[in-house]
Amino acid sequence: MRFRAAGKLTVAFAETFGEFGAGTVPYYLATAFEKVYLQPSGDVGLTGVSLEQRFVKNALAKVGVDYQIGQRHEYKTAANTFTHDHMTEAHRESLTRIADSVVEQIVAGIAEGRRLAPERVRELIDGGPFLGAEAVHAGLVDRLAYRDEVYDEVRDEGDHLLFIGRYAKGVLPKKLPHPGERVVALIHGTGQIRLGRSGRSPLGGGGAMGSDTIAAAIRAARRDDAVKAIVFRVDSPGGSYVASDVVWREVVLARKAGKPVVVSMGDLAASGGYFVAMAADVIVAQPGTLTGSIGVFGGKPSLGGLLERLGITSESVDVGANSGMFSSSRAFSEQQWERVNAWLDRVYDDFVGKVAQGRGVDREQAHELARGRVWTGADAHAHGLVDELGGLEDALAIARDRAGLPKDATVRAYPRMHPLERLRPPESSEDKAAALAQVRLEAWGPLAHLAAELGLPAHGPLMLPGWWTIR
Incomplete structure (x- = not known):
């Protein structure tokens, strides 16, 4: 939208926004462009937002698997997929507000981009999906055209086509860093948070944010005299x-x-993702960011019934009353369950206390905003959990301003690593396959065991609920 507001030609083309299916999110993105073209055979799947949660409690019960899970508090629903067969009142309330907030953002964006009244956009959402000709008639797209026809039209405007990758290389800074230069450090923390080094997640689903890697990067930026501000993505x-x-x-x-x-x-930036962010001077989120989830859950599956049905027996030698506490072959004893709850209380109290400290509110206010509830960036901003709405560019501008740097001050990525170091293997003689298998089972306690055995996702104690699909 900023590019468009600068008077530049902006054109979006799609073969289809969902092949007569859900395509709300890609269409929302396209409406930031002045002109939207659609292939004649394409559709506009503008249908709204659906957040779906599946529950496997009854399926697990049929095979003799039970879960003992504690959570802090009612909105911390990450484990509900294992412990419930339906949405709790708090669960549904939270998801409903998230869906409403996302739709509000989508409606506002489409209304602005297509110059339609918000009420009209909501009517169109309820009437979707649309065939190509219907989308043109409704004002959702400008015309039906093939890719080559769109390219020809852009060329007729007097512009030439350039791949964005080549353009990006052409605008890279040509100057080399020099001694005494004042810079902003940019540190990326992506994926599930774990102890150790960053890398691919042993549980699948992309990268992992390793505490050793991120802590070392922040520490290096802190000690570097050239760094005057830090942006943590x-x-x-x-x-x-x-x-x-x-x-x-x-x-x-x-x-x-x-x-x-x-x-x-x-x-x-939810649960542990909010934990690592909450001590910052300024927190910037997109309106559609999912954040908050200030809470914790923990426990274990009990596979005793399953093992019995399969004719599998299990024996153990235990030295210590609680040495077998996290065995999935047996349930927690009353004493062990007390220890689980003590741990959950400790983690939650620490989390909420640090939220109160970082956000400048009292503990009771922090608790009301916490309780495990997930917020969109827009709602988190309204409740004071984030300070500004915007993207990375906005965060960099704020950092430069806070540090008294010029608007074009250099941004330097951390951790700084020599190219040859990236090729060096980890400083460990442990077999990689064995290490990954062990991490998969021990990464975040007993929940990972059943996940590994049943092929279900494993979660950490500070984890956003999974299996949400925004269509």
């Missing part, structure tokens, strides 16, 4: 509580050293 559903606390501490130390820290939230 967070895109994470959460993960390990201890790993999140390691990163949180480094953010605190950077601020104590007098270096402004600005967090830029991506698609997700």
Whole structure:
């Protein structure tokens, strides 16, 4: 929209926005462009937002699997897929507000981009999906055309076509860094949060944010005299509580050293993702960012019934009353369940206390905003959990301003690593396959065991609920 507002020609082309299926999100993106073209055989799947949650409790019960899970508090629904067969009242309330908030953003964007009244956009959403000709008639697209016809039209406007990758290379800074240059450090934290180094997640689903890697990057930026501000880009559903606390501490130390820290939230900065962000001077989120989820859950599956049905027997030698506490072959004893709840209370109290400290509110206010509830960026901003709405560019501008740097001050990525170092294997003689298998089972406690055995996703104690599909 900023590019368009500058008077530049902006054209969006799509073969289809969902092949007579859901295509709300890609169409929303396209409406930021002045002209929207659609292939004649394409459709506009403008149908709204659907958040679907599946529950496997009854399926697990049929095979003799039971879950013992504690959570803090009612909105922390990450484990509900295993422990419930329906949405709780708090679960439905939270998802309904998230869906409403996302739709509000989509309606406002489409209304602005297509110059339609918001009420008309909502009517169109309820009438979708649309065939190509219907979309033109409704004002959702400008005309039907093939890709080559769109290219020809752009050329007729007097412009030439250039791949964005080639353009990006052409505008890279030509100057080399020089001694005494004042810079902004940019640190990316992406994926599930775990102890150790960043890399591919052992549980699948993309990268993992390693506390060692991120803490070292923040520490290096803090100690570098050339760095005057830090922008921490967070895109994470959460993960390990201890790993999140390691990163949180480094953010605190950077601020104590007098270096402004600005967090830029991506698609997700929830639970542990919010934990690592909450100590920053300024938190910037997109309106559609999913954040908050300030809470914790933990427990284990009990496979005793399943093992019995399969004719599998299990024996153990235990030295210590609770040495077999996390065995999936048996349920928690009353004493062990008390220890689980003590741990959950400790984690939640620490989380809420640090939210109160970082956001400048009292503990009761922080608790009301917490309770495990997930917020969109827009709602988090309204409740004071984030400071500004915007993207990475906005966060960099805030960091430069806070540090008293010029608007074009250099941005330097951290951690800084020599290209040859990237090729060096980890400093460990442990077999990689064995290490990954072990991490998969031990990464975040007993929940990972059943996930590994049943092929279900494993979660950390500070993790956003999964299996949401925005269509």
